[in-house]
Amino acid sequence: MNIITLSLKSLKRKRTRAVLTIIGVAVATAALFSLVSFSIGYDRSLKKEMQDSGLQMLVSTEGCPTEAASLALHGGEITKYVDEKRLAEVRSIQGVHVATGMLMFSLTEEGGKTSLFSGIDDEIRKLKPYWKLKGSWFKDSSSIILGAEAAKVEERTVGDKIYFPGLDREFNVVGVLQRTGTEDDGFFFLPIRTAQEVFHKQGKLTAIGVNVGDPGRIEKVKEQIEELPDVYVLTADQMMGQILKLVGSSKTLMFAVLAIALIISIVGVLNTVLMSVMEMVKEFGYMRCVGAAGIDVFKIVLLETIAVCLIGGIIGALGGSALSSIADSFIRSVLPYAPAGKMIEFNPVIFITSVFFAVILGITAGIYPSIKASKVSPMEAIRNE
């Protein structure tokens, strides 16, 4: 038997209280684990999404850069368009590796179902080399390619026909994309000319996606594109910056809520331990009588608190990992923009850090009660004997 086993034995006597304290610490740790995992995962997923898109620059008409950034990644409809002539001009600029025109539209059918359309040309395949196509590329103006999720929802496969009442047009499904884990999965892709025709936007584009190959050339090419009339150029870094700025305040708010939860948790643990110390005054006094120094009693109380917080921390971090998909979807619902794919993934460093933090919480909450316990006089044991 030693001080550690003595502390753990003491926990057994206050089982219900210890369990409740452990739950409190576990909830705080789970929240910490989820939020930190999310925060790191968010930035990583966003960066990956940017890289995967192959999009180094987005040329749109002048407007809200955040809208343009969101558009580039998730699709959507804005009311200003780039003249299609700009596409040829951009392509002619030296250093431009790929330039592809995109026309995006959302169509809401009767009953409220919304379908996202993207008019694309062949060049997009160079920007999205990871696309795996089942079937073939566009054969004619009535061809349509479906994203994996769109195909699943519409229950269509290669060779089927699909009719959109809102457009009063029927298309032949020539290809279905394999799941990419990005927003592309939910899209209906049309040839750019067909999209311009059905949405009555001949000669217009929502944006031009540009890739220059060597990232070192981005700035130079950007300057040249900006010389073109009525265009606004946003680089991938700027898009990321805009999005991170946009979600920054939401993240701050979430971390503020977390900080409050942690403070409540510390006060909760402190209160529990303090109550326990008050109840154990006689026992501490008796331990002092049989030779325990103040530091021994201090260690017993502090180790007991640390043990509770360590157990709570491990349970919380494990719980946070297990419930990461729920946390993921909850956090998505409160953020203005979230990258596709799983953001919260198990990361051992975050796991260990969260548990470590729970231990720090324990030490913080346990210090005052431990000092108080260490000052119990041996006379306390005898006083009311």
Place this chain on the structure above:
Amino acid sequence: MNSIIELKQVIKLYERGSEKIHAVDGINFSIAPGEFVSIVGPSGSGKSTLLNLIGCVDKPTSGVVEIDGVETSSLKEKELARIRNTKIGFVFQQFFLLSTLTALENVMLPSVFSRNGQKTNKTKRAKELLDIVGLADRVNHLPSELSGGEMQRIAVARALINSPKILLADEPTGNLDSANAEIVYNILDKLHKDGLTVIAVTHNLELAHKTQKIFKLKDGKMMDE
């Protein structure tokens, strides 16, 4: 012969409002190593206070308390804890066993706080002590599973775990029936015969008369020996 306990003009004063109470009032005595001594007197006579002063649980208001040659009244709490842990074993009327610890663990408890650097096997020693007090078959029992007499015998074994030179017993038979009181007394007597200095505060005059020396206290003063 050198004394193991020496008290010189020891006074312990308590203040209750404007009233000053002399719990111990100018006591002088000395106890030789290996003696079995009892302290008797009516309630409030200062017996337990005197025992607490000898046990380094409390400090005198004035006077000198020497334990095994160490003047304790000027020591700091940390040093007093060391003396309590290494030189003194305490037995209380209320036993004070920790409810979550088994008999064996309760006996071992003072050794957890031991700083004497001895690496002896405390589990083995605790089992030996439980055997000495006749409770070798109660090693893994919790206090709630034991009788009062058994608990007090465990408390005696616990007081001996760090091999103290002095055993202080505050009303060790106060909560026991006569049969158990007899068992506990016999254990104390055997320990004394093995060379331990034993001091017992008691109301039990029958037990007191079996000890080598009786100190009678009244109103904090030593009446006679």
